[in-house]
Amino acid sequence: MNYLYFLYIEFLEKYNISKLFGDITFYFIPFCIIAAALLVVVLVLVLAERKLLGFFTQRKGPNRVGYWGVLQTVADAFKLLCKENVTPLHADRFLFNLAPILAFVPMFAALGILPYSAEFTFVNTRTNVILYLIFAVFPVLSIFLAGWASNNKYSLLGAMRSIAQVLSYELPIAFTVLSVIVLSSSMNLTDITLAQFSKFGITGWFVFPCILGFIIMFISILAELNRCPFDLPEAESELICGYNTEYSGMRFAIFYLSEYAMMFANSMFISILFLGGYLSPFGKYVSNSPFLIYFEQAFWLFLKAGILIFIMIWIRAALPRLASFDLLKFSWSILLPLSVINLFITVLIKMGGALC
Numbered sequence: 001m002n003y004l005y006f007l008y009i010e011f012l013e014k015y016n017i018s019k020l021f022g023d024i025t026f027y028f029i030p031f032c033i034i035a036a037a038l039l040v041v042v043l044v045l046v047l048a049e050r051k052l053l054g055f056f057t058q059r060k061g062p063n064r065v066g067y068w069g070v071l072q073t074v075a076d077a078f079k080l081l082c083k084e085n086v087t088p089l090h091a092d093r094f095l096f097n098l099a100p101i102l103a104f105v106p107m108f109a110a111l112g113i114l115p116y117s118a119e120f121t122f123v124n125t126r127t128n129v130i131l132y133l134i135f136a137v138f139p140v141l142s143i144f145l146a147g148w149a150s151n152n153k154y155s156l157l158g159a160m161r162s163i164a165q166v167l168s169y170e171l172p173i174a175f176t177v178l179s180v181i182v183l184s185s186s187m188n189l190t191d192i193t194l195a196q197f198s199k200f201g202i203t204g205w206f207v208f209p210c211i212l213g214f215i216i217m218f219i220s221i222l223a224e225l226n227r228c229p230f231d232l233p234e235a236e237s238e239l240i241c242g243y244n245t246e247y248s249g250m251r252f253a254i255f256y257l258s259e260y261a262m263m264f265a266n267s268m269f270i271s272i273l274f275l276g277g278y279l280s281p282f283g284k285y286v287s288n289s290p291f292l293i294y295f296e297q298a299f300w301l302f303l304k305a306g307i308l309i310f311i312m313i314w315i316r317a318a319l320p321r322l323a324s325f326d327l328l329k330f331s332w333s334i335l336l337p338l339s340v341i342n343l344f345i346t347v348l349i350k351m352g353g354a355l356c
Helices: 002-014 019-025 028-056 067-082 093-113 128-137 139-149 153-168 170-184 189-194 211-224 249-274 292-318 324-355
Strands: none
Touching (some): 002 019, 028 067, 028 093, 028 249, 028 292, 067 249, 093 128, 093 139, 093 249, 128 170, 128 189, 139 153, 139 249, 153 170, 153 211, 153 324, 170 189, 170 324, 189 249, 211 324
């Protein structure tokens, strides 16, 4: 972020503001940008999913409030804000209130790790792939706390199912990410993105030598997000609403916000690992400006993530929910062995490329 830093300091110097003030406030700018963009993204995703599901299932969708149903999503947000936050009588109040926070904060931290362009990277460490995986799985703790602290057997059962589901699909994700690390020889997300650069555009993307890993990663991310056909913890006919049954109002909204934000973050994560991240699919950028090119890079990343989100919504409209036993069996019996085979193939490809 050196370019943006010097641009910010130069802007402050025009108004005789000290450099110390710029050093202190500079790192709050990406935080504010991510926070503002996140609220807009969640509202857009909720509306887009409703409209797309209505299209896929031949229903009209939300079209009663505002032009094209835009105000329906805003009305739902206000409804959640105005609802009363009810705490069960015998619940553990501290853990009950802590669970939504533990679901939201790691998600926010995960968004700060992703490289949105060559300059806009909030946290750029040598091992930020590992950091992202840690933050992505951290909400499992909040799921457990939400189910246990609610003093509701249905909530606890939903939490147990959700934890078993997430942990069972973590191993295929780990082996798949390891295959990408082998191809790029780095655990830095920016280096992984740059390793996919090619003057012929998409030919350098890791999705081609690692197509099996891409499919495994996409399926496993669906399971981690509790998206259909892996939305078993939210099976209303069995578990009421899963681990968040006892939550209402703003606390339920935080869980809701976290799920959609993680869907957006994981879609960008897959795009970075396999689809070139912020790189142009044509091998070169349209913009020639050293400043506008960063916005173009962010556009390509958001476009790739948007296509993956579209496929996730499409799958929700097309596929039924899996049974509990089939869900776990699919991970341990099919995805895990395939992820190991994919890693082995990736190592052979890497060794073959080194020999050539």
